Amino acid sequence: MHYFGAALVFGIIIAVGAWSGRKVKTHDDYTGRARRANPALVAGALLGTITGGAATIGTAQLAYSNGLSAWWFTIGCAVGLLLFGTVLLRPVYNCGVQTVPGLIGGAFGTRAAKTGAILSSIGTFLSVVAQLLAATALITAFSDLSDLPALTLMIVLVIGYVVFGGSLGAGYVGIVKTVLLLLTVATCALLALSDVGGFNGLLHNPALPPEQYLNFNSRGFGLDAGAGISLVLGVVTEQAYFQTLLSARSVKASRVGTLSAGALVPIIGALGVLVGMSMRVSHPGIESRLALPLFIKDHLPALPAGVALAVLLVVLVGSASGLSFGIATVLVRDLLPQRMSANNTQTALTVTPTDARQLLISRAVLLVVLLGAAAVCLFNMGGLILSWSFLSMGLRGAVAFWPVIAALFLPFRVNPRVVVPAMIAAPAATVLGSWLSSARIDPVWFGVAASFVIMLSGMLLHKPLKKSADS
Numbered sequence: 001m002h003y004f005g006a007a008l009v010f011g012i013i014i015a016v017g018a019w020s021g022r023k024v025k026t027h028d029d030y031t032g033r034a035r036r037a038n039p040a041l042v043a044g045a046l047l048g049t050i051t052g053g054a055a056t057i058g059t060a061q062l063a064y065s066n067g068l069s070a071w072w073f074t075i076g077c078a079v080g081l082l083l084f085g086t087v088l089l090r091p092v093y094n095c096g097v098q099t100v101p102g103l104i105g106g107a108f109g110t111r112a113a114k115t116g117a118i119l120s121s122i123g124t125f126l127s128v129v130a131q132l133l134a135a136t137a138l139i140t141a142f143s144d145l146s147d148l149p150a151l152t153l154m155i156v157l158v159i160g161y162v163v164f165g166g167s168l169g170a171g172y173v174g175i176v177k178t179v180l181l182l183l184t185v186a187t188c189a190l191l192a193l194s195d196v197g198g199f200n201g202l203l204h205n206p207a208l209p210p211e212q213y214l215n216f217n218s219r220g221f222g223l224d225a226g227a228g229i230s231l232v233l234g235v236v237t238e239q240a241y242f243q244t245l246l247s248a249r250s251v252k253a254s255r256v257g258t259l260s261a262g263a264l265v266p267i268i269g270a271l272g273v274l275v276g277m278s279m280r281v282s283h284p285g286i287e288s289r290l291a292l293p294l295f296i297k298d299h300l301p302a303l304p305a306g307v308a309l310a311v312l313l314v315v316l317v318g319s320a321s322g323l324s325f326g327i328a329t330v331l332v333r334d335l336l337p338q339r340m341s342a343n344n345t346q347t348a349l350t351v352t353p354t355d356a357r358q359l360l361i362s363r364a365v366l367l368v369v370l371l372g373a374a375a376v377c378l379f380n381m382g383g384l385i386l387s388w389s390f391l392s393m394g395l396r397g398a399v400a401f402w403p404v405i406a407a408l409f410l411p412f413r414v415n416p417r418v419v420v421p422a423m424i425a426a427p428a429a430t431v432l433g434s435w436l437s438s439a440r441i442d443p444v445w446f447g448v449a450a451s452f453v454i455m456l457s458g459m460l461l462h463k464p465l466k467k468s469a470d471s
Contacts, residue, residue, distance in 0.1 A: 004303065004306060005302070005303045005304065005305065005306025005307040005308075005309075005310065006306040006307070006309060006310035006313075007306075007310075008306075008307065008310075009180065009306075009307055009310035009311055009314060010157070010310060010314075012176060037244075037247040037248045037249060037253065037257070038248075038249060038253055038257075039248070039253045039254075039256035039257040039260065040175055040257065041174075041175070041247070041248075041257070042244055042245070042247065042248045042253060042254055042256075042257025042258060042261070043174075043175075043178075043256075043257040043258070043260040043261040043264075044174030044175035044176075044177075044178055045174045045244040045247070045322070046081065046174070046241060046244050046257065046258065046261040047174055047177075047178045047181075047261050047264060047265070048174025048177050048178065048318040048319070048322055049174075049240045049241070049244075049318060049319050049321075049322030049323060050077050050081075050235070050241070050261070050265060050319070051178070051181060051265065051268055051315055051318075051319065052127075052130075052131050052134075052315060052316055052318070052319025052320070052323075052389075053130060053131050053133075053134030053135070053315070053316050053319065053389070054073055054130065054134075054389040054390075055073060055074055055077065055265070055268060055269060055272070055315075056181070056185070056268070056272055056292065056312060056315055057134055057138070057289065057291075057292050057293065057312065058073065058134070058389065059071070059073055059074065059269050059272035059273060059276065060272045060273070060275050060276035060279070060291040060292035060295075061276065061288045061289045061291055061292075062276070062288075063272065063273040063274075063275070063276025063277050063280075063291070064276040064277070064279055064280050064286075064288040064291040065280075065288045066212060066213070066218045066219055067208065067212055067213030067214060067215065067218055067273075067277055068213065068214055068215060068216050068218070068273060069215065069216055069217060069218045069219055069224045070269075070272070070273050070276060071216070071266070071269050071270060071273050072216070072224050072225075072227050072228040072231070073227065073228075073231060073269060074265045074266045074268060074269025074270075074272075075228060075231075075266050075269065076227065076228035076229070076230065076231025076232050076235070077231050077235055077262075077265045077266075077269075078262045078263070078265045078266045079228070079231075079232050079262075080231060080232040080233070080234070080235025080236050080241075080262075081235060081241075081258050081259070081261055081262030081265065082259065082262050083232065083235075083236055084235065084236055084241065084245065084258055085254075085255050085258035085259045085262060086255075086259075088236065088408065089245060089251060089254060089255055089258065090251055091408045091409070092242065092245060092246070092408065093245060093246060093248075093251050093254055094251075095408070098243065098246060098329065098333055099117070099239060099242070099243070099329060099330050099333050100116065100120060100237055100238075100239050100242050100330070100400055100404060101113040101114070101116040101117035101120065101330055102333060103242075103404060103407050103408070104116045104400065104403045104404065104407050104419070106407065106411075107406065107407035107411035107416075108403065108406075108407065108411075108414070108416040108419040109416050109419075111420055112403065112416065112419040112420050112423070115420050115423050115424065116399065116400055116403065116423055117330050117331070119395070119396070119399045119400075119423055119424075119426075119427060120237065120239065120330065120396045120399055120400050121239075121327050121330055121331065122395070123234075123391075123392045123393075123395035123396030123397075123399065124238065124239065124240075124323050124326060124327050124392065124396060125327060125369065125372070125373060125392075126388050126389075126391055126392035126395070127319075127323050127388070127389060127392035127393070128320050128323045128324050128327070128369065128370070128373040129373045129376050129377060129380070129388055130388035130389045130392065131316045131317075131319045131320035131323070132151060132154055132155075132316075132320060132373050132374060132377045133377055133380065133388065134316050135150075135151075135154040135313055135316040135317065135320070136150045136151050136154060136377060137289070138293060138309070138312060138313055138316070139153060139154065139313065141290065141293060142293065142297065142309055147378070148378070151374050151377055151378070152374075154313075154316070154317065154320070154374075155370050155371070155374055157313070157314075157317045158317050158320050158321045158324065158370055159367070159370070174318060177311070177314050177315065177318050178264070180307075180311045180314070181268065181311055181315055182264070182267075182268065184296075184307075184308045184311045184312070185268055185271040185272060185275070186271055187300075187304075187308075188271070188275050188292070188295055188296060188299070188300075188308070189271040189272075189274040189275055191295075191299050191300075192274055192275045192278035192279065192295060192299075193274060193278060195278055195281075195282050195299075196278050196281045196282060201281075202274070202277060202278060202281070205281050207280060207281045207284060208277060208280060208281065213277060213280070219440065220440030220441070222440050222441035222442060222445070223440045223441060223442050225442075226394075226441065226442020226443075226444050226445055227390055227442055229397075229442070229444060229445070229448070230390055230393040230394035230397055230442065230444045231393055232397070233393070233394070233396075233397025233398065233401045233444070233448065234392070234393030234394065234396055234397040235393075236397070236401060236404065237396055237397050237399070237400035237401050237404055238323075238326065238396065239326035239327065239329060239330050240322045240323055240325060240326035242326075243325075243326060243329055245258060272292065275291065275292055275295055276288075276291045276292070278295075279291040279292075279294070279295055292312070293309065293312070296308045296309055296312075297309070320370075320373075324366050324369045324370055324373070325366060327365075327366075327369050328362050328363075328365040328366040328369060329362065331365050331369075332361055332362050332365055390442075394430060394442070394443070394444035394447065395426075395427050395430060395447075397444065397448070398426035398427060398429075398430055398444055398447030398448050398450075398451055399423050399426045399427060399447075399451070400423070401448065401451070402422060402448075402451045402452055402455045403419050403422065403423060403451075403455070406419075406455060406459075410459065413459050414455060414458045414459045415458040415459075415461065417458070418454050418455060418457060418458030419455070419458070421454055422450075422451045422454035422455045422458070423451065425447075425450040425451060425454055426447040426448070426450055426451040427447060428447075428450070429443075429446040429447045429449070429450035429451075430443045430444055430446055430447030431443070432446065433445065433446030433447065
């Protein structure tokens, strides 16, 4: 019955993905540039990517070990979406480019665009690895498959999810997946609370010392708040989210979808926290990463357990596909052979191949990204999933946040020559900070600070220029 429930969910997801793929006729449909998405599709695509392994299995895992501090992940995501949906949305929607590196390049030149594309894609690639690792662990834990067949199954599911549907496919499937996920985690949270005597039993249980489990900063403010900052910056600068906002049919549709997703993300996180803390009370000796999967296996009947486990896998598939899709778009538009737009006086980059060829190239690049991530996974099956996720968010956020802000609001007040050094200094300072700083301080602080100082110097020492007719 486990397998029947799982097959039911997979069948629904694949059917929706195939149906939505039939709506994709051009490369603009595939990438979202056609701007046809309504608010529900925007919210679905965002949630389909953002609620991955870290927001579900990872949140329950950290809650099992540290309590409320696990909520930082989804709170950071929500704040990032709030910032995107309010302050940044209109300038982003009207920026005239399809990628984050394209935005940076439009203000600061092709070198900045290519540097941002490479470094941000590396950061996003690490998130893809994290999703594949989490999915492989989940599949092998509840089946007889070994690592390689489990990883192969995951790749096939990702391909079915997005390669034929692109941005539209991610939106439609994201809606279905979000509904299933909310039902799953809500059911698990209610059952978990019932097991420990409700909120009163949870909050006053001697197995959950309040200084650790009821403390938002139990790992230290520098580390927990830094994790939250990593999420905010990572969301604002992630190509998958940037691209989803641009796929909306209007600014209003994009705003409604973004804010709706931002409202739902912390709810999903809170439910995961409840499951993780409850499992700490009822099953104190298990591996923390298995808190949510084992709860489903032990507390739900076979059929709904199969459905729930499949939903978790689909969560991972959706996140991996959305992130891979974002990398593919960046590589196709910003790193493959390019030419200057004939009707654009800025340095925004466009790709030379025909529309049909772009569609083919985008899908081929997405496959290459997935196979590359799978190869990394084969050599890192014991890697820490949350470490990959936080490193990814911190890296791409530190690299691109200040250049993106400058490109949107101060494009002619910052010397373009400092942008590339700022983007290179950010990951270098992050890595150096991880070696030199205390374990209770997130190294992203160092990367963000280094980039800010360099960008600020480029603004203070640069004479503002007015845009000329031939600039």
